[in-house]
Amino acid sequence: MKLKISLSLFVSLTFLFVNQSSAQKGWIQLFNGKNLKDWNIKISKHDYNENYANTFRVEEGLIKVNYEGYGDFDQQYGHIFYRKPFSFYLLRVTYRFVGEQAKGGEGWALRNSGAMLHCQAPETMLKDQDFPISIEAQILGGDGTHIRPTSNLCTPGTQVVYEGKLFTPHCLDSKSKTYAGDQWVTAEFLVLGDSVIKHIIDKEVVLEYTKPQIGGGNVANYDPKMKENGKALTGGYIALQSESHPIEFKKVSLFNLAPYQKDKQKLAKMIAKLLAQTN
Numbered sequence: 001m002k003l004k005i006s007l008s009l010f011v012s013l014t015f016l017f018v019n020q021s022s023a024q025k026g027w028i029q030l031f032n033g034k035n036l037k038d039w040n041i042k043i044s045k046h047d048y049n050e051n052y053a054n055t056f057r058v059e060e061g062l063i064k065v066n067y068e069g070y071g072d073f074d075q076q077y078g079h080i081f082y083r084k085p086f087s088f089y090l091l092r093v094t095y096r097f098v099g100e101q102a103k104g105g106e107g108w109a110l111r112n113s114g115a116m117l118h119c120q121a122p123e124t125m126l127k128d129q130d131f132p133i134s135i136e137a138q139i140l141g142g143d144g145t146h147i148r149p150t151s152n153l154c155t156p157g158t159q160v161v162y163e164g165k166l167f168t169p170h171c172l173d174s175k176s177k178t179y180a181g182d183q184w185v186t187a188e189f190l191v192l193g194d195s196v197i198k199h200i201i202d203k204e205v206v207l208e209y210t211k212p213q214i215g216g217g218n219v220a221n222y223d224p225k226m227k228e229n230g231k232a233l234t235g236g237y238i239a240l241q242s243e244s245h246p247i248e249f250k251k252v253s254l255f256n257l258a259p260y261q262k263d264k265q266k267l268a269k270m271i272a273k274l275l276a277q278t279n
Contacts, residue, residue: 043078067102078242087235105244111141118236133157142180157219174207
């Protein structure tokens with residue numbers, strides 16, 4: 001009897017280890033910690049892949065977004081895009097705000113950045129376009145005075161369904177706490193095509209919405225052919241934002257859930273395992 005119990009326990013532990021190991025191995029490190037290989041850049045008022053004033057750089061194993069070479073920010077909003085699109089995935093981003101906001105940055109852009117989801121392809125953005133048509137998982141840092149939740153939603157050229165209704169305002173706050181100072185914060189974004197998107201902080205879902213789609217406003221100087229209002233956003237590119245406040249990214253990783261897309265039970269199990277992992 002003891003042998004049977006021990007054998008059963010061994011099999012169970014082996015199964016658990018194999019499944020956890022499989023989940024760990026499935027992560028794609030979008031940022032390799034060394035350079036910006038596999039990333040493309042689009043900064044408003046500049047040509048595609050012109051890294052104006054070395055805005056995006058890698059130093060000390062971090063992606064650093066800075067504005068040392070700017071005289072004035074002048075609404076030169078920038079985005080750095082991973083080279084390939086995704087549809088079903090869990091994105092994990094570890095970031096911190098540092099330093100002072102660039103001269104000329106908008107007041108609302110203080111300690112403000114974002115992880116852009118379901119983005120249009122960067123090469124389809126026009127030279128003076130300010131933001132990609134996308135779902136913005138907005139990242140905010142505390143200013144020392146006000147309540148400023150992070151992992152919010154903004155909608156440049158897009159709309160979503162929230163609590164059963166089409167959400168038409170530009171931004172929607174999450175229920176996260178405020179993260180002040182220069183502390184590292186890890187945000188996770190569960191994206192399942194055009195069905196549901198969840199924003200997760202400290203293992204808690206702080207915002208959830210469904211049916212991301214093209215529509216609304218809040219994006220300027222775009223190619224009209226790229227804005228098919230009402231079109232479901234089933235996938236797209238992932239981008240990190242420069243909005244006038246310096247920010248650093250330590251880790252940008254993604255688990256591709258597309259192989260589990262057609263089996264809801266396996267998908268749910270894998271998501272549970274991933275969210276149980278430590279960062």
